[in-house]
Amino acid sequence: MSTTEAPANGRHSMGKPMKRKEDARFIAGKGRYIDDIVLPNMLYLAIVHSDYPHARIAKIDKTAALATPGVLAVITADDLAGVGLAWIPTFHGYDKQMVLAVGKVLYQYQEVAAVIATSRAAAADGVELVEIEYEQLTPVVDPFVAKTDATLVREDRENKTNHIYHWEVGKRAETDAALAASDVKIKERVYFQRCHPAPLEPCGCVADMNPATGTLTLYMTSQAPHAHRTVVSLVTGIPEDKIHVIAPDIGGGFGNKVPVYAGYVCSAVASIVTGHPVKWIETRTENLTTTGFARDYHMDVEIGATKDGKVTALKVTTTADHGAFDAAADPTKYPAGMFGICTGSYDFPIAFTELDAYFTNKAPGGIAYRCSFRVTEASYAIERGMDLLARELGQDPAEVRLKNFVRKDQFPYASPLGFVYDSGDYHMTLRKALDKIGYQELRKEQAEKRARGELMGIGISTFTEVVGAGPSKHFDIMGIKMFDSAEIRIHPTGSGIVRAGTKSQGQGHETTWAQIVAEELGLDPQNLLVEEGDTDTAPYGLGTYASRSTPVAGAALAMAARRVREKARNIAAHVLEAPLADVEWVDYKFQVKGVPSKTVTMKEIAFAAYTNPGPNEPGLEATYYYDPPNLTFPYGAYIAVVEVDKETGETTVRRFLAIDDCGTVINPMIVEGQIHGGLTEGFAIAFMQEIAYDSEGNNLQPNFTEYLIPTSLETPNWETDSTCTPSPHHPIGAKGVGESPNVGSPAAFVNAVMDALSPLGIKSIDMPLTRAKVWGAIQDATKA
Amino acid sequence: MKVSITVNGAAYERDVEPRVLLAYFLREDLGLTGTHVGCDTSSCGCCVVLIDGERAVKSCNMFAVMADGHEITTIEGMKAAGKLHPMQQAFTDQHGLQCGYCTPGMMATAIAFLKHNPDPTEAQIRDALSGNMCRCTGYNNIVKAVQQAAAELSAPPSEPPAPEPAVAS
Numbered sequence: 001m002s003t004t005e006a007p008a009n010g011r012h013s014m015g016k017p018m019k020r021k022e023d024a025r026f027i028a029g030k031g032r033y034i035d036d037i038v039l040p041n042m043l044y045l046a047i048v049h050s051d052y053p054h055a056r057i058a059k060i061d062k063t064a065a066l067a068t069p070g071v072l073a074v075i076t077a078d079d080l081a082g083v084g085l086a087w088i089p090t091f092h093g094y095d096k097q098m099v100l101a102v103g104k105v106l107y108q109y110q111e112v113a114a115v116i117a118t119s120r121a122a123a124a125d126g127v128e129l130v131e132i133e134y135e136q137l138t139p140v141v142d143p144f145v146a147k148t149d150a151t152l153v154r155e156d157r158e159n160k161t162n163h164i165y166h167w168e169v170g171k172r173a174e175t176d177a178a179l180a181a182s183d184v185k186i187k188e189r190v191y192f193q194r195c196h197p198a199p200l201e202p203c204g205c206v207a208d209m210n211p212a213t214g215t216l217t218l219y220m221t222s223q224a225p226h227a228h229r230t231v232v233s234l235v236t237g238i239p240e241d242k243i244h245v246i247a248p249d250i251g252g253g254f255g256n257k258v259p260v261y262a263g264y265v266c267s268a269v270a271s272i273v274t275g276h277p278v279k280w281i282e283t284r285t286e287n288l289t290t291t292g293f294a295r296d297y298h299m300d301v302e303i304g305a306t307k308d309g310k311v312t313a314l315k316v317t318t319t320a321d322h323g324a325f326d327a328a329a330d331p332t333k334y335p336a337g338m339f340g341i342c343t344g345s346y347d348f349p350i351a352f353t354e355l356d357a358y359f360t361n362k363a364p365g366g367i368a369y370r371c372s373f374r375v376t377e378a379s380y381a382i383e384r385g386m387d388l389l390a391r392e393l394g395q396d397p398a399e400v401r402l403k404n405f406v407r408k409d410q411f412p413y414a415s416p417l418g419f420v421y422d423s424g425d426y427h428m429t430l431r432k433a434l435d436k437i438g439y440q441e442l443r444k445e446q447a448e449k450r451a452r453g454e455l456m457g458i459g460i461s462t463f464t465e466v467v468g469a470g471p472s473k474h475f476d477i478m479g480i481k482m483f484d485s486a487e488i489r490i491h492p493t494g495s496g497i498v499r500a501g502t503k504s505q506g507q508g509h510e511t512t513w514a515q516i517v518a519e520e521l522g523l524d525p526q527n528l529l530v531e532e533g534d535t536d537t538a539p540y541g542l543g544t545y546a547s548r549s550t551p552v553a554g555a556a557l558a559m560a561a562r563r564v565r566e567k568a569r570n571i572a573a574h575v576l577e578a579p580l581a582d583v584e585w586v587d588y589k590f591q592v593k594g595v596p597s598k599t600v601t602m603k604e605i606a607f608a609a610y611t612n613p614g615p616n617e618p619g620l621e622a623t624y625y626y627d628p629p630n631l632t633f634p635y636g637a638y639i640a641v642v643e644v645d646k647e648t649g650e651t652t653v654r655r656f657l658a659i660d661d662c663g664t665v666i667n668p669m670i671v672e673g674q675i676h677g678g679l680t681e682g683f684a685i686a687f688m689q690e691i692a693y694d695s696e697g698n699n700l701q702p703n704f705t706e707y708l709i710p711t712s713l714e715t716p717n718w719e720t721d722s723t724c725t726p727s728p729h730h731p732i733g734a735k736g737v738g739e740s741p742n743v744g745s746p747a748a749f750v751n752a753v754m755d756a757l758s759p760l761g762i763k764s765i766d767m768p769l770t771r772a773k774v775w776g777a778i779q780d781a782t783k784a
Numbered sequence: 785m786k787v788s789i790t791v792n793g794a795a796y797e798r799d800v801e802p803r804v805l806l807a808y809f810l811r812e813d814l815g816l817t818g819t820h821v822g823c824d825t826s827s828c829g830c831c832v833v834l835i836d837g838e839r840a841v842k843s844c845n846m847f848a849v850m851a852d853g854h855e856i857t858t859i860e861g862m863k864a865a866g867k868l869h870p871m872q873q874a875f876t877d878q879h880g881l882q883c884g885y886c887t888p889g890m891m892a893t894a895i896a897f898l899k900h901n902p903d904p905t906e907a908q909i910r911d912a913l914s915g916n917m918c919r920c921t922g923y924n925n926i927v928k929a930v931q932q933a934a935a936e937l938s939a940p941p942s943e944p945p946a947p948e949p950a951v952a953s
Binding site: 019020022023024025026027028029030031032033035036038120121198199200201202249250251252254283284285505506507508669670672673674675676677678679680681703704705709711712713715717718 | 801803804808811812815816817818819820821822823824825827828830858859860863868872875876877879881882883884885886887888891909910911913914915916917918919920921922923924925926927
């Protein structure tokens with residue numbers, strides 16, 4: 001069947017596992033990533049980093065570096081101050097951050113100077129020879145110590161305190177009263193450790209100022225090219241039409257490529273000053289030690305319930321470690337992101353959450369790592385809390401969840417912390433998961449193993465996400481509303497070009513965006529070219545992160561396609577010689593009402609748009625800016641089955657089943673792939689990864705030999721399935737999925753290990769659940 | 785130092801600095817940017833290439849001068865007779881890639897592995913790929929791709945198609 005003809009049944013292009021269009025270049029080694037871009041007369045920039053976490057800079061001596069063959073310049077904060085760029089605003093605009101250290105360094109590996117040279121090697125040589133004298137200061141590495149203000153991290157700020165802000169939502173007094181009156185209560189501090197997205201391609205850029213035209217072209221690893229163009233314009237004063245941001249192929253982002261980093265700024269300055277293109281490519285150590293980290297939330301979770309297990313109240317009190325600058329990536333009106341989703345999938349009559357954020361001598365960040373702005377922290381808190389409650393009640397954790405889920409008939413559901421959940425059927429999805437994994441048999445097996453002294457655990461996580469930021473009445477970044485956009489041009493022969501304000505970093509937009517448009521227009525998705533990431537050609541959008549591409553730009557694509565279809569319908573009326581009111585879109589073709597023989601395809605109309613449009617506007621294109629009416633709420637039911645070796649503390653994940661409900665699926669192959677990837681990142685966080693600092697402020701995981709990335713050897717074989725509850729407010733019912741598995745899985749793993757260890761009385765161990773940590777807990781428990 | 789290195793079947797004579805890594809020689813001297821660099825510690829495997837047709841090496845862990853007199857195959861040289869290598873075909877068929885950054889190194893490792901073990905078990909595949917990191921796929925589909933390629937490569941060669949009879953016009 002030709003895809004331009006109506007299908008016998010089902011859908012035209014969506015919902016099919018279409019192979020990815022972008023693969024052709026990637027499997028041939030013909031992708032074009034940032035370090036593949038080479039321009040004539042290009043210079044190289046490398047950065048000098050601080051050895052110390054907190055120190056005054058007494059002296060920077062550039063002499064030896066400047067004497068190195070090939071080194072052209074060494075720039076420091078003083079040079080940047082000359083062009084007004086010593087400091088730049090942080091992501092949401094509440095704070096400012098040093099580009100290169102101004103007067104003192106605030107964390108280990110902070111950028112202190114930049115060397116510009118004629119080759120990569122000469123720049124690296126120069127870095128070794130920049131001599132910096134430091135006067136060490138006491139570092140503050142613990143937010144609970146930062147709280148005392150005994151040592152001040154940020155002397156530059158007007159308020160002489162390490163406290164950044166207090167944020168709260170919900171009803172404090174009523175929640176406290178409800179907790180006090182509850183039959184059963186749990187209270188536990190859970191820590192979601194500092195971790196790092198670590199995309200395999202590090203960050204980088206090539207800045208190219210054309211002295212003749214005054215245009216600054218920035219090739220950069222950017223998840224949000226338009227936002228970066230606007231920021232560059234606001235910060236430098238260069239008119240926005242003279243800034244051209246191009247995000248080439250991106251080797252994974254996961255939120256790490258949202259912020260603006262020192263290397264980008266220094267490269268741009270160096271190109272403006274020298275008139276040469278300047279390339280900066282991060283090392284892995286630079287990536288792990290200086291660019292956006294995630295999480296670092298210490299959360300006190302309190303849940304009240306009746307004797308029979310019905311929840312009565314939730315309170316979560318968080319201490320957040322933001323590092324040296326308040327550079328968290330959150331919408332401006334949401335300093336703690338979507339943390340208010342912490343009531344999760346459960347119908348709490350009342351809830352309250354508050355958070356205090358602190359500066360410490362650690363790298364800045366707090367980015368949305370494969371996560372919609374702190375939804376991962378929130379989901380971890382509630383899903384750990386529900387398991388602790390089940391244990392306190394002596395009830396099965398699945399039963400406690402089923403007892404407390406928001407019911408299907410309650411949607412749209414207004415949560416006590418201010419969100420309106422769009423749709424869901426939590427009971428159906430968890431029941432499907434329990435059936436599919438054979439939950440009752442597993443519990444029987446566990447009982448037998450426990451009788452033999454073996455440690456087997458089953459962990460559940462039934463999370464609800466909140467994604468698709470967002471509706472302009474609430475969501476903006478430095479004032480720019482978080483809509484997104486699409487532009488479609490159909491060529492005379494029925495192929496076309498589709499552009500969006502998003503930027504794929506592996507998500508497969510070149511395929512899925514074509515599928516959405518093809519579905520709406522009855523055209524062949526193979527002949528719809530998708531283009532993103534070039535600010536001179538793509539319509540303005542806020543980019544790809546926080547699972548917003550499908551909920552926002554995906555909607556814009558469908559709406560733009562419907563605009564194209566309406567234009568086409570007018571031309572079809574002319575071609576079919578029928579009144580407009582009689583021309584209908586039936587089975588992916590225009591048809592005269594009641595006359596199935598009188599039809600015309602979109603491909604034919606495309607030709608007519610340029611050859612015979614009649615009284616209509618010629619051509620066939622449309623643009624749409626979509627402002628979502630609400631967020632979307634994907635959810636899932638995950639079950640992990642683990643065995644813990646009592647002698648070594650080693651956990652083996654025997655099975656992991658993920659049932660996801662992301663509403664309408666555009667391409668099931670891509671959805672499944674995203675779930676596999678997100679589960680693997682969740683697995684890494686649960687068992688292997690932490691950016692930890694010692695008491696002296698030294699970063700203990702500055703490379704891949706310390707910061708462990710799971711390989712094929714330790715990664716479990718993932719089992720996946722789905723349910724489908726479309727979003728009622730999204731034009732195609734889609735909700736977004738890329739982050740669900742990273743949001744929902746850590747709690748499932750930890751709940752499983754704690755379930756395995758429960759016969760020993762062990763209730764809580766913070767991630768990562770390394771062999772050593774679990775072994776230590778077993779030793780402590782069995783000695784006692 | 786003067787080196788003679790054959791890359792993807794073409795012989796190159798070059799004068800290279802002794803400290804230049806093979807990965808950068810391939811990328812910057814020869815413009816073969818399909819070989820990627822993802823870490824500083826020889827951990828990630830994005831830079832794996834084939835040496836002498838059957839050994840997988842991390843090209844960031846080897847100086848270009850060490851490749852003197854050897855044959856290197858990069859991702860750009862895997863196609864044969866205009867046709868994708870069965871491993872390339874399998875990676876796209878099985879959705880074994882997302883961002884594509886680890887893909888060239890992952891395929892090079894897998895191709896070398898199948899030369900030594902043409903009919904591997906899943907556990908052997910997982911073990912063989914353990915020097916190559918992927919942040920996107922979670923490996924399920926990469927393992928499936930290697931299984932597909934193994935089946936394809938060990939299948940008896942199909943009969944060459946009969947030549948089209950000449951049609952007199």
